[in-house]
Amino acid sequence: MDLYGTLATGFRSDLTAPWIELPDGRTLPYRSAEEGSAKVAGLLRSLGVMPGDRVAVQVDKTPEALLLYLGTVRAGAVFLPLNPAYRAEEVAYFLGDAEPAVAVGRPEVAREFEAAASASRVRHVFVLGADGRGSWAEAVGAASPVHDDAPVGESDLASIVYTSGTTGRAKGAMLTHRNLVSNAVTLHTLWGFRSGDVLLHALPIFHVHGLYVATNTAMLNASRIRFQERFDAHEVVEALAGSTVFMGVPTMYTRLLAQPGLTRERCAGVRLFVSGSAPLLPETFERFRERTGHTILERYGMTETGMSTSNPWRGERRAGTVGRPLTGVEVRVVGKDGRPLLAGQVGDVQVRGPNVMPGYWRRPETNVEEFTADGFFRTGDLGVFDTDGYLTLVGRSKDLVISGGLNVYPKEIELLLDALPGVVESAVIGVAHPDLGEGVTAVLVLKAGAQVREAEVLAALRPRLAAFKLPKAVRLVDELPRNAMGKVQKHLLRERFAGLYR
Ligand code: MCA
Ligand code: AMP
Numbered sequence: 001m002d003l004y005g006t007l008a009t010g011f012r013s014d015l016t017a018p019w020i021e022l023p024d025g026r027t028l029p030y031r032s033a034e035e036g037s038a039k040v041a042g043l044l045r046s047l048g049v050m051p052g053d054r055v056a057v058q059v060d061k062t063p064e065a066l067l068l069y070l071g072t073v074r075a076g077a078v079f080l081p082l083n084p085a086y087r088a089e090e091v092a093y094f095l096g097d098a099e100p101a102v103a104v105g106r107p108e109v110a111r112e113f114e115a116a117a118s119a120s121r122v123r124h125v126f127v128l129g130a131d132g133r134g135s136w137a138e139a140v141g142a143a144s145p146v147h148d149d150a151p152v153g154e155s156d157l158a159s160i161v162y163t164s165g166t167t168g169r170a171k172g173a174m175l176t177h178r179n180l181v182s183n184a185v186t187l188h189t190l191w192g193f194r195s196g197d198v199l200l201h202a203l204p205i206f207h208v209h210g211l212y213v214a215t216n217t218a219m220l221n222a223s224r225i226r227f228q229e230r231f232d233a234h235e236v237v238e239a240l241a242g243s244t245v246f247m248g249v250p251t252m253y254t255r256l257l258a259q260p261g262l263t264r265e266r267c268a269g270v271r272l273f274v275s276g277s278a279p280l281l282p283e284t285f286e287r288f289r290e291r292t293g294h295t296i297l298e299r300y301g302m303t304e305t306g307m308s309t310s311n312p313w314r315g316e317r318r319a320g321t322v323g324r325p326l327t328g329v330e331v332r333v334v335g336k337d338g339r340p341l342l343a344g345q346v347g348d349v350q351v352r353g354p355n356v357m358p359g360y361w362r363r364p365e366t367n368v369e370e371f372t373a374d375g376f377f378r379t380g381d382l383g384v385f386d387t388d389g390y391l392t393l394v395g396r397s398k399d400l401v402i403s404g405g406l407n408v409y410p411k412e413i414e415l416l417l418d419a420l421p422g423v424v425e426s427a428v429i430g431v432a433h434p435d436l437g438e439g440v441t442a443v444l445v446l447k448a449g450a451q452v453r454e455a456e457v458l459a460a461l462r463p464r465l466a467a468f469k470l471p472k473a474v475r476l477v478d479e480l481p482r483n484a485m486g487k488v489q490k491h492l493l494r495e496r497f498a499g500l501y502r
Contacts, residue, residue: 040071051076076150172361249405401430422450
C-alpha cells in the first residue's frame, strides 16, 4: 500500500483525535493532517507537479512542514527534506542534483535560497516561516483540497534524503513507498505501539530518525505527537510527564542525565525510550537505568536502509548491542572475501530487505559498488553477532564522524581545508567527545614558515559549511602518518588526540 494510505489506516476512523500538540498547548486534530495534506496535494497538482517530481524543503520544524511531507507523498511526488543548518553553497548543490519542481525555504534566508533555486531552474519557490506563515502557507490556504491520492506503486519514490558519500559529495538515498511502509509497520508492531501512546517528539524532522521512524510510527498508531521545536533537555524532562514514548540520539540521553529533574517519578508514565543514530555508551545505558528505572531500547539504521536491527520491546535489551534483525530484514556480517562469518567474528555489516533503498539518485556507478551481486547493501559499518543473534557495532570501514547524531564526512571538510592558504594537507577525524559522542577535529600540516590560527580556519569554513560540521578543534602536526600505500592512518591520529575533549 502507499505510504499515506498506510499511515491513515490508523487515524481515519477518528479524525477528531489529537495529532500534534504544540508547546503552547495548542492541539491540532488528525483532521488537520488529513485536510491540510489534501490541500498541499491540491496545490502541488495545480502547480503542475507530476508524480515523481521532487519537492525540496528546507524549513523549521512546524506542523505545516509535516503537512508538506504528507501532501507531497499524497500527490505522488518525492519529499526531499534538507537540514536548515545547510549554507547556501550546500543547498545549491542539493537543488542542482535533485532538480526539484518546487522548493520551500525559510524567510530568513529567502534571498540566498531563491538564488540557489533559480540557478537550478526550480519552477516554484516559496518560503515558510517558523510561525507557519509565508508564501507557501498563503498558497496552501488558497488551494482546493484533492482527496484522491495519486496512484503509486510500492517501488515508486516517496522521498530522497541526502547523505554524504565518501567522495565528499552527498548522494540522494531514494526511499520508496515500500521502504517507508515496511519500516513503519514493522516498528509499530515490534515496539508495542498501543492505544493511548503519546510520542514526545524533540528530534529534527529532516532526517529518517525524526521523520520516518518517529513520526510515521506514531501516526500509524493514531497517536498524539507532542511536538518540540528543538531539543531542550529541561523542556523534555518537563514534558516526560504525560508522554509514553521518547526517541532520541545518545547526546540527548547524556544531556537528559545532566538534568536534576530526571527522576523515576518523572518517567513513571513513559513506557519506551528509544536510542539510535550513533552508539549509545553502555555507561549512559546503565546510568539511565539507575536514575529512571528504564532500560533504553537501542536500534540501528541508516538513511539508506531505514531501521535494520532493534533490541526487543519485550525481552532482553543488551547494553552496547543494537539487537536483532527486524522481521523480514536480513542482516549479515561478512569477511573480506564476502562470505558470511560466524558469531563472534567481526566483519562488514550488510543488509537486504524491504527497508533497503533501491539506490542513490542518479548514481548508477555508485549503486553497483554499494550493493553485492546478491542484493545486499554494504553499510560501511563493522559488526559482530553474538550466539543469540544480537549485533554489536564495533566500528566503521567508511570514513565518517557522527557528531550528536549528525553525520559529518571528513572528505568534504578536508577539501576546503586543503585549499586554505598555508595548508599543505589535512585530515579530519572524530575524537571522543563527552557531549557529542565524537567531536569533529581537523589536523593540519602547514607549509614551512606558515602561521595559521584556529580562529582563521573556522572563519574561512563558516560561510561554506553547516555549523555542526565545523571542527571543534584544529591541531597542527609536522606530517600525517601514512601506511605503505600512502593512505593516511587516521586511527593513529585518533589515538594521538584521544584525550582532546576530556
Ligand atoms: C548543533 N551543533 C552541533 C550539533 N548540533 N555541533 C556538532 N554536532 C551536532 N550534532 C552546533 C550548532 O551548529 C551550534 O553551533 C551549537 O552547536 C549549538 O547549536 P544548537 O542548535 O543549540 O544545538 P542543539 O539544539 O543543542 O543540538 C544538538 C542536538 C542536535 C540536539 C544533539 O544536533 C540534534 O537534534 N541531533 C540529532 C540529529 C538527528 O536527528 N540525527 C538522525 C540522523 P554555533 O554556536 O557555532 O552556531 S541519522 C538517521 O536518521 C539514521 C537513519 C538513524 O539511525 O537514526
Ligand atoms: P545516517 O547516514 O545519518 O543515516 O547514519 C547512519 C549511520 O549511523 C550508520 O551507518 C551507523 O554508522 C550509525 N548508527 C545508526 N544507529 C546506530 C547505533 N545504534 N549505534 C551505532 N551507530 C549507529
